[in-house]
Amino acid sequence: MLKIAPSILSADFAHLAQSVQKVEQAGAEYLHIDVMDGHFVPNITLGPLLVKALRPHSKMFFDVHLMIEQPERYIDDFVQAGADLICIHAEACTHLHRCVTQIKETGAKVGVALNPHTPLNVIQYILPLLDLVLLMTVNPGFGGQKFIPQVLPKIDELSRLIKQNGLTAEIEVDGGINAETAPLVARAGARVLVAGSAVFGAPDPAQAVHDIRRAAEQ
Ligand code: DX5
Numbered sequence: 001m002l003k004i005a006p007s008i009l010s011a012d013f014a015h016l017a018q019s020v021q022k023v024e025q026a027g028a029e030y031l032h033i034d035v036m037d038g039h040f041v042p043n044i045t046l047g048p049l050l051v052k053a054l055r056p057h058s059k060m061f062f063d064v065h066l067m068i069e070q071p072e073r074y075i076d077d078f079v080q081a082g083a084d085l086i087c088i089h090a091e092a093c094t095h096l097h098r099c100v101t102q103i104k105e106t107g108a109k110v111g112v113a114l115n116p117h118t119p120l121n122v123i124q125y126i127l128p129l130l131d132l133v134l135l136m137t138v139n140p141g142f143g144g145q146k147f148i149p150q151v152l153p154k155i156d157e158l159s160r161l162i163k164q165n166g167l168t169a170e171i172e173v174d175g176g177i178n179a180e181t182a183p184l185v186a187r188a189g190a191r192v193l194v195a196g197s198a199v200f201g202a203p204d205p206a207q208a209v210h211d212i213r214r215a216a217e218q
């Protein structure tokens with residue numbers, strides 16, 4: 001079963017609760033929340049306060065994507081604010097296993113994100129601990145970028161690795177996902193599809209959620 005995760009990065013920040021409710025009513029399973037620190041990535045977005053403010057407005061699974069250096073400093077704050085899953089970047093974390101363990105100890109689900117160029121072997125030995133692996137299909141930092149097709153074989157390889165070892169980690173993809181690219185990533189084995197501009201940049205975000213799901217399920 002595919003899950004659609006609209007990214008609020010492309011939503012209207014002045015009317016966030018209404019935007020979130022639109023995609024929730026359309027059946028989106030995850031709400032993807034992009035946190036950027038101006039160091040790991042060039043952009044700055046939002047923090048735990050905004051997650052806390054949104055929490056009473058939605059029952060969706062809050063998928064918090066931390067594009068920040070030394071994420072261990074903020075894990076507790078995001079969990080207390082209402083994150084259901086915390087995803088950290090392997091490239092931003094010196095002691096990745098320690099950081100993954102720290103997230104698990106809070107009771108939240110844990111994901112590790114990999115930039116397009118980062119090989120899968122950086123997570124080889126911790127894969128059994130993970131609930132989710134996020135394969136970036138753009139270089140992180142901004143919404144509305146073009147899908148990088150070179151990541152497709154990586155999705156396929158991770159999917160086989162998970163199956164061969166009887167593991168349960170979900171494969172999430174993020175960046176440039178729309179009704180055209182959704183079938184490609186779904187065929188390669190992605191199960192959680194993040195879409196920002198394709199959902200919130202569309203005239204009807206609810207329709208866009210349906211269109212991406214339909215395209216991916218073909
Ligand atoms: C990019 C973010 C994405 C972003 C995707 O760094 O991690 O979640 O919102 O936006 P689109 O779907 O427009 O590529």
Ligand code: ZN
Pocket residue numbers: 007032033034065174194
């Ligand atoms: Zn993201």
